[in-house]
Amino acid sequence: MNKSSSVLLAEDEPALGLIIKESLETRGFEVLLCDNGEKALQVYKESQPEILVLDVMMPKKDGFTLAKEIRQEDDTIPIIFLTAKSQTQDVVEGFTIGGNDYLKKPFSMEELIVRINNLLKRTVLQRTSDKLQIGHYVFDFPKQTLQYKNEDKVQLTHRESHLLFHLVKNKNQVLDRSLILNKLWGSDDFFNARSMDVFITKLRKKLQQEESIQIINVRGFGYKLIC
Structure with missing residues (x-):
């Protein structure tokens, strides 16, 4: 450091x-x-x-x-x-x-x-110059923006961006709940888990314009971004 x-x-x-x-x-x-x-x-x-x-x-x-x-x-x-x-x-x-x-x-x-x-x-960590495609959304991780087709870009928070980055990198696979909590929140305790649920809800709303994109809860394991 x-x-x-x-x-x-x-x-x-x-x-x-x-x-x-x-x-x-x-x-x-x-x-x-x-x-x-x-x-x-x-x-x-x-x-x-x-x-x-x-x-x-x-x-x-x-x-x-x-x-x-x-x-x-x-x-x-x-x-x-x-x-x-x-x-x-x-x-x-x-x-x-x-x-x-x-x-x-x-x-x-x-x-x-x-x-x-x-x-x-x-x-x-995780800095990249590449824009990530999520259906018809373009996710610019370094700039923390999400854009649907030609609409205005939506600004994401720091934590939303990092959580979405991991979901996209593991799309159509289960993102281990405990692993991501420890990586982004520092521990997988109850309070952090509640916080992550809030951020997952926020991301679902930001991706709701395309029905084929879903973030599903795999009970007992974690979340999966289906695209």
Whole structure:
């Protein structure tokens, strides 16, 4: 991993913020520490970090609101949420907003560092200059767009693009649920599985103009893109 990777850390607990900052800096990361959401948004726009680590409960602008605003401008930057909230709906909301990972407090620094490194690696993997054909749809993975015939292009989110990429590469075959959860979400636990179901539903809607294209649920195994 590039040791100069920059991390925007938004954490309003001063002691925890400094611990995380110092731990990441000892691993070679550049860390931009902010203590509220408004400041974090400003630093994001000015500094263009490579990954965001956002506390959910922050003054002035909470982590979810901050992530929503950033996702309007950037669908690709990895986002990790840090939170003491553990309700299923909170976890699902975090992923639906566009978060890539969700770490519950208290957590170990080693676990956070592993997750940051994994997400940074994913951003450089699977890059391809080729456009992928899905029936009459054209899927541009690098640009994260989906176009049906000559209609306007639809912009996909970072996670939608990566999930669709794997479905297309394995079309007419079962995409193992546990494998893709571990690859894109970091684990195959219940919360991540619920999140993936949400993204599958979104992709089905975006592909619904062509009846011959289906994403079916193979119970107990995973999903299959039929084309």
